[in-house]
Amino acid sequence: MARLAVWFLEFVWSLTIGVSAFRWTPERGVVYDEGMRAPFLAPLACLCAVAARGAEAQAQPFPPWDGKETVAEYAKRAGLEPTKTLDLGNGVKLELVLIPAGKFLMGSTEAQKVGSPVEAQHEVTLTKPFYFGKFEVTQEQYQQVMARNPSQFKGRGLPVEMVSWDDAQEFCKKVSEKTGHSVRLPTGAEWEYACRAGTKTTHYTGDAETDLDRAAWYYRNSNRMTHPVGQKVPNAWGLYDMHGNVWEWCAEWYAGYGAEAATDPRGPERGSSRVRCGGSCRNTPKCCRSSSRDRSSPDDRECWNGLRVAAEAPSKTP
Numbered sequence: 055m056a057r058l059a060v061w062f063l064e065f066v067w068s069l070t071i072g073v074s075a076f077r078w079t080p081e082r083g084v085v086y087d088e089g090m091r092a093p094f095l096a097p098l099a100c101l102c103a104v105a106a107r108g109a110e111a112q113a114q115p116f117p118p119w120d121g122k123e124t125v126a127e128y129a130k131r132a133g134l135e136p137t138k139t140l141d142l143g144n145g146v147k148l149e150l151v152l153i154p155a156g157k158f159l160m161g162s163t164e165a166q167k168v169g170s171p172v173e174a175q176h177e178v179t180l181t182k183p184f185y186f187g188k189f190e191v192t193q194e195q196y197q198q199v200m201a202r203n204p205s206q207f208k209g210r211g212l213p214v215e216m217v218s219w220d221d222a223q224e225f226c227k228k229v230s231e232k233t234g235h236s237v238r239l240p241t242g243a244e245w246e247y248a249c250r251a252g253t254k255t256t257h258y259t260g261d262a263e264t265d266l267d268r269a270a271w272y273y274r275n276s277n278r279m280t281h282p283v284g285q286k287v288p289n290a291w292g293l294y295d296m297h298g299n300v301w302e303w304c305a306e307w308y309a310g311y312g313a314e315a316a317t318d319p320r321g322p323e324r325g326s327s328r329v330r331c332g333g334s335c336r337n338t339p340k341c342c343r344s345s346s347r348d349r350s351s352p353d354d355r356e357c358w359n360g361l362r363v364a365a366e367a368p369s370k371t372p
């Protein structure tokens with residue numbers, strides 16, 4: 055805002071000088087003072103500068119998370135809302151929280167790999183913040199949007215399951231149409247970054263299985279069933295059930311990744327299976343790690359596959 059004020063004052067000043075290049079004489083009327091040619095051009099130059107600076111401001115990248123600030127503090131610095139609530143109609147809401155732009159180490163350390171050779175630890179930079187579902191999509195939300203509930207374990211507060219990747223895409227499309235906000239599945243990198251919320255441990259609560267127990271419904275504590283979302287400990291950015299309960303579909307085709315650094319990775323152009331992350335209520339701790347990613351055919355419908363939605367952050371403060 056202050057910068058805009060400075061630009062405006064620059065423009066007014068230049069315009070004043072430019073106008074002063076004209077003067078009125080009784081003999082010749084309004085005349086242009088050749089000696090003031092350069093100042094006269096100043097307003098035009100200033101206008102061009104203002105336009106250029108405006109374009110530059112639009113294109114400026116979002117600030118990266120500083121590794122310490124809360125989501126609320128980051129949101130304030132980035133000029134974004136820390137949360138968003140989408141109205142799905144009939145009193146049903148979908149809560150989203152802001153995930154800061156930033157970089158992190160994706161994948162596992164040697165000690166965390168648990169025999170998975172495809173999780174080479176590498177630096178990933180996410181240049182844009184985004185909004186991410188506070189919870190897995192529930193059956194109440196899915197029913198409201200899709201007018202059907204395919205889940206095996208029934209309950210309005212339970213995560214929806216028995217949804218294929220294709221179903222998840224259709225859900226996102228309909229939510230986008232219904233709310234006017236562009237909603238999509240996250241990339242695998244976005245998912246892991248959001249899950250970690252700045253942590254480097256096996257789970258966002260720590261490395262031990264007792265730490266996982268606080269954060270997740272997994273095979274040892276779930277009775278092999280899904281549980282209502284939001285009952286376990288959330289991560290530092292306020293996301294629940296990132297570990298366990300249901301696997302969460304991601305946008306891209308499945309492929310292993312290397313150790314080279316990447317920026318906004320979106321996976322391969324083609325493939326036969328889609329990425330899912332985070333493990334489920336039927337899985338061992340190995341599958342419920344922050345870096346856990348698996349594959350499933352896009353048309354697979356299983357009672358351990360669900361979804362969580364992402365949404366783009368606006369480029370300017372509304």
Ligand SMILES: [Ca+2]
Nearest residue numbers: 295296298300
């Ligand atoms: Ca989950």
